[in-house]
Amino acid sequence: MTGLEFEKPVRELQQKIAELKNFTSTSDVDLSDEIAKLELRLKKLEDDIYNSMTPWDRVQMARHPNRPTTLDYISHLFEDFFELHGDRTYGDDAAIVAGVAKYHGVPVTVIGHQRGRDTKENIQRTFGMPHPEGYRKALRLMKQAEKFNRPIICLIDTKGAYPGKAAEERGQSEAIARNIFEMAGLHVPIICIVIGEGGSGGALALGVGDRLFMLENSTYSVISPEGAAALLWKDASLAKRAAETMKITAPDLRGLGIVDEIIPEVRGGAHRDAKRQAELIDEVLKPAIELLQTIHHDELIEQRYEKYKKIGGYADQKTGPKR
Numbered sequence: 110m111t112g113l114e115f116e117k118p119v120r121e122l123q124q125k126i127a128e129l130k131n132f133t134s135t136s137d138v139d140l141s142d143e144i145a146k147l148e149l150r151l152k153k154l155e156d157d158i159y160n161s162m163t164p165w166d167r168v169q170m171a172r173h174p175n176r177p178t179t180l181d182y183i184s185h186l187f188e189d190f191f192e193l194h195g196d197r198t199y200g201d202d203a204a205i206v207a208g209v210a211k212y213h214g215v216p217v218t219v220i221g222h223q224r225g226r227d228t229k230e231n232i233q234r235t236f237g238m239p240h241p242e243g244y245r246k247a248l249r250l251m252k253q254a255e256k257f258n259r260p261i262i263c264l265i266d267t268k269g270a271y272p273g274k275a276a277e278e279r280g281q282s283e284a285i286a287r288n289i290f291e292m293a294g295l296h297v298p299i300i301c302i303v304i305g306e307g308g309s310g311g312a313l314a315l316g317v318g319d320r321l322f323m324l325e326n327s328t329y330s331v332i333s334p335e336g337a338a339a340l341l342w343k344d345a346s347l348a349k350r351a352a353e354t355m356k357i358t359a360p361d362l363r364g365l366g367i368v369d370e371i372i373p374e375v376r377g378g379a380h381r382d383a384k385r386q387a388e389l390i391d392e393v394l395k396p397a398i399e400l401l402q403t404i405h406h407d408e409l410i411e412q413r414y415e416k417y418k419k420i421g422g423y424a425d426q427k428t429g430p431k432r
Contacts, residue, residue, distance in 0.1 A: 113166070113169045113170065113173065114169070115158065115162070115163075115166045115169070116158065116377075118154060118158070119151070119154055119155055119158060119377075122147065122150065122151045122154060123151065125147065126144060126147050126148060126151065129143060129144050129147070130144060155376065155377070159376060159377060162326070163352075163353070164352040164353050164355070164357065164358050164361070165334070165348070165349040165352045165353065167326045167327075167328060167358045167359075168328055168334060168348075168352050168357075170326040170378050171305050171306050171326055171327050171328045172305070172306060173378055173380050175380040176304075176305050176378070176379055176380045177304065177379050177380065177383040177386060177387075178223055178224050178226070178266065178304075178305075179206050179219075179221030179222060179223045179264045179266060179304070180206060180223060181383050181387075182221075182264060182304065182383070182386075182387055182390065183206070183210065183219060183221075185383065185384055185387030185388075186212065186387050186390065186391060186394070187210035187211065187212050187217070187219060188210060188211045188212075189210055189211050190208055190209075190210040190219065191208050191209050191210070192206060192207065192208035193207055193208045193209070193246075193250060194246070195242075195246060196241075196242040196243075196245035196246040196248075196249055197245075197249060198242065198245055199241070199242045199245075199279060200242050201242065201246065202239050202240045202242045202243030202246060203223065203233050203234045203235075204222060204223060204234045204235050204236075204237050204238055204239040204240070204243050204267070204271070205220065205221070205222060205223065205239050205243035205244070205246055205247055206219075206220070206221050206222075206223045207219070207220040207221075207246055207247055207250040208250070209250075209259070212260075212262070212394075212395075212398065213395060215260070215398065215402075216257070216259050217254075217259050217260045217261070217262055217398075218250050218251065218253065218254035218259050218260070218261045218262070219262050219264070220247045220250055220251070220261065220262070220263050220264070220315060221263060221264030221265070221266065221304075221315070222237045222239065222264065222265060222266045222267040222311075222312075222315070223237060223266075224236060224237035224266060224267075224305075225237075235271050236268065237266060237267045237268065238267055238268055238269060238270060238271040238272075238311060239267065239270055239271060239311060239314075240270075240271050240273075240275070240276045240279065240281070241276055241279045241280050241281050241283070241284035242279070242284075244270075244284040244285060244287075244288050244314050245284055245287075247263075247288060247314070247315060248284075248287065248288050248291055251288075251291065251292065251295060252291070254295075254297055255295050255296055255297050258297060259297060260297055260298040260299070260300070260398050260401065260402065261295070261297060261298070261299045261300070261318070262300050262302070262394070262398075263299065263300070263301045263302070263315040263316065263318065264302055264304050264315075265301060265302065265303045265304065265305075265307045265312045265315050265316055265329075266303070266304045266305035266306060266307070266327075267306060267307070267308055267311045267312055268306055268308040268309075268311070268333060269308040269309040269310070269311035269312070269333070270285060270309065270310055270311030270314070271311075282310075284314070285310045285311070285313070285314040288314040288315070288317075289313060289314060289317050292317035292318065293317055293410075293413065293414070293417075294410060295410075296406035296409065296410065297406070297409075298318075298319055298398060298401035298402060298404075298409065299317070299318030299319050299320075299413075300318055300319065300320045300322070300394060300397055300398065300401070301315065301316045301317070301318040301320070301321045301322070302321075302322045302323070302324070302372070302390065302394070303316075303321070303322070303323040303324065303327040303328075303329050303359075304324055304327060304379075305324075305327055306327070306328055307323075307327065307328060307329035307330065308328075308330060308332070308333055309330070309331055309332055309333075312329065316329075317413075317417075318413070319401055319409060319412065319413050319416070320369045320370070320397050320401070321367065321368050321369050322368065322369060322370050322371070322372050322390075322393055322394075322397075323359040323362065323363075323368050323371055323372065324359065324371075324372050324374055324379060324386075324390075325359055325371055325372065325373050325374040326359070326374050326378055326379070327359060328357045328358060328359075329357060329359075329362055329367070329368070330355055330357035333348075334348035334349070334351040334352040334355065334357070335348040335351075337351040337355060338350065338351040359371045365420075366419060366420060367420055370393055372389055372390055372393050373389055374386060374389070375389070
């Protein structure tokens with residue numbers, strides 16, 4: 110298992126326990142008492158580490174190479190998923206997965222960023238950073254969902270939109286802005302879930318909806334900590350310091366009123382058990398869809414407008430800060 114730096118004490122203790130178990134199984138020496146004591150120590154150590162994670166720890170967890178992707182969650186959460194391709198303008202973009210499926214018997218449209226599982230697939234999917242055709246494919250599927258009155262579920266996991274010259278030439282900024290504009294006025298329920306990194310406009314292009322949920326160890330920000338550090342202090346190596354000040358974690362964003370609910374993660378991160386993590390998502394997603402489907406589309410749009418209107422604040426020179 111790929112480990113993160115802050116998890117090193119846990120890995121070392123796990124290795125020691127495994128060695129003792131292996132020794133016991135190949136000899137007549139009984140070390141069960143010592144193993145039991147170490148397992149109790151391991152549990153306490155995990156409690157201490159995972160209950161006091163720093164923002165930078167959560168950034169590392171969100172970027173874990175084995176973290177479940179959109180396709181992983183689709184396989185656990187939905188039935189009869191049928192992927193659709195192409196934007197009907199330029200081509201297809203493998204960094205966006207989109208299609209129709211059934212969720213507890215209800216037809217839905219599922220759209221999400223998709224990272225690769227290895228180097229070859231990451232190159233194919235441009236590391237989960239979409240081109241304009243990816244966002245236009247997503248919008249095509251959203252409009253189709255509206256036509257057939259299907260709820261839309263967006264899974265967000267990207268460092269940001271692809272920054273290449275060709276993407277800019279094909280209208281990257283316009284495609285992102287168009288999605289944001291159109292999503293604000295769609296007549297069907299939209300639920301957005303940040304499952305890993307939610308970076309910049311590339312994430313926001315799938316992030317306008319009636320509910321925004323975040324996995325416990327995911328992040329959502331206008332820029333990466335490395336990018337912020339490079340801009341603020343001309344030193345990308347100060348990313349850890351930037352992460353501490355940017356308020357990009359799920360608890361921070363819940364406190365700011367941007368996120369509606371935090372979805373708890375499996376102890377040690379979603380990559381430890383993708384199936385169980387999907388069950389935790391399901392516990393939040395199912396009641397949200399059921400509730401939103403009872404709301405008339407005019408009221409749905411009005412509530413969506415009010416939701417985003419409340420985000421942020423300003424300072425009045427006479428009366429002070431206001432929300």
